[in-house]
Amino acid sequence: MSCFGCCGDEDTQRAPDNRNQYPGSHPARNDAYRTADPTPKGPQPVKVQPIAVPTIPMDEIREVTKGFGDEALIGEGSFGRVYFGTLRNGRGAAIKKLDSSKQPDQELLAQVSMVSRLKHENVVELLGYCLDGNTRVLAYEFATMGSLHDMLHGRKGVKGAQPGPVLSWIQRVKIAVGAAKGLEYLHEKAQPHVIHRDIKSSNVLLFDDDVAKIADFDLSNQAPDMAARLHSTRVLGTFGYHAPEYAMTGQLSSKSDVYSFGVVLLELLTGRKPVDHTLPRGQQSLVTWVIFVPNTAQVISFGAVLFGGWNSNNCLVNTGRPPQD
Template identity: 60%
Template sequence: MRHWLCCNIRSGDDDDRHEVEHSKAQGNKIDGKQKSSKPADQPEPDISPPTIDVPELSFEDLKEKTDNFGSSSLIGEGSYGRVYHATMDDGRQAAIKKFDASENEPNDEFLKQVSLVSRLKHENLVEMLGYYVEGNYRILAYEFATMGSLHDVLHGRKGVQGAQPGPVLDWMQRVKIAIEAAKGIEYLHEKVQPSIIHRDIRSSNVLLFEDFKAKIADFNLLNQAPDMAARLHSTRVLGTFGYHAPE
């Protein structure tokens, strides 16, 4: 009995399959002609370059303003490259970040990050002034922190042997710096869509301007996961040891 049921079910399936195939064959005909199964042409994806809201700078002009990226204009360096001081054509003081040549990321991907950063506008976020990307050269210009970083004030200029701390901050100055830094972080984390997680908050990334105005700097867009769930579940260690959360 069991064998008969199996055969009966299989036979029914065969009949159903033939009926479905026959229906499909009839449905694929229009006015006696066989319909083409070839999908319609799909529009090509938009590959136009991203919009960047700051001017593209001239490499020759940058060389001239930084003494050919010489030591006399050098004001800092890190794992990413070096930073030079320059005066822009409009008279603004600028920090010129010249990144080390790297083949890890194509220029079009880097330009996407530049496009995003160029649109970030907040009084407590260091403003991008311009860019230059060509071949292995990647250069970004930011507004210059006239009073250095919070680290410079608290401990002396970073990387300079024997550097002395700046003036002792009174309580009102400390509170002002803390509140303004928090506003910059809030803007990145909560107001920008998609949100940007800084992941490396420390005193050297809080830059100070006239009247001890604090602005957040040096957030790395390359560390951003494509969605919030991926960010929250990431186990990659980022940031600076000593400033990590205990967990």
């Protein structure tokens, strides 16, 4: 189902020019000259803007992923499996094979075109794409340090996986600032603006020197028509990160992403998952626990244990506003 609008053609029939009629007279009704209904009927062709990344041959994709073999499989994201492969140009890539879909090729290409033009140091870069029959592949830059979720909680979907090295307070601040800049770019500077819809710690990818980048856009929601996206009633995203108003109504805005990002910040601050069913009832939801915690001492203690050192304690303790000389 296409969500791209289409303007009427120039050859749309128009009412006749009545400038030569006598003043006050009315032209006789003639259905042959009625203005055509401006609303297009049926599926309309999608106009594809130039795509800013190259196509990757399917034989190269199969070669570098070992035929989409299990040894190259590194995870399953939304809407597809992800494989690692080194492209022929020498660049490592996370290669996402999209799940089967009835979406028309032209519609997908229009969405790929939009994502290909997202250029920011804190947004994961699309390197290329491939459409070969029913096989649809997107190649993104590879996150050398994994995801923030993996670093904080252990690799997602792997039973018994252990968290990565403990992040210092400085590292956490740098990751938070980088991810915030990426989200700001999507919301305010990208054209058209992008609403992510699934901001979570596993969609914040980490690179060398603690560079954080926003990843894993749902292409089906990157329609040029912002109104169509705002009024979608299909709730997407991940439980524990949903803004309450979005979960209840399905009405989307950039504020929904900002709420989800706030949950990610709480994860960074406390080291807790957004929802942890191993904890007592009343403490399982991170947001609820933070809201109803009697005082900030418990949150501060989390920071002191996780980050260590006096710097984290000093940053977390409530103090008076410093004088402004």
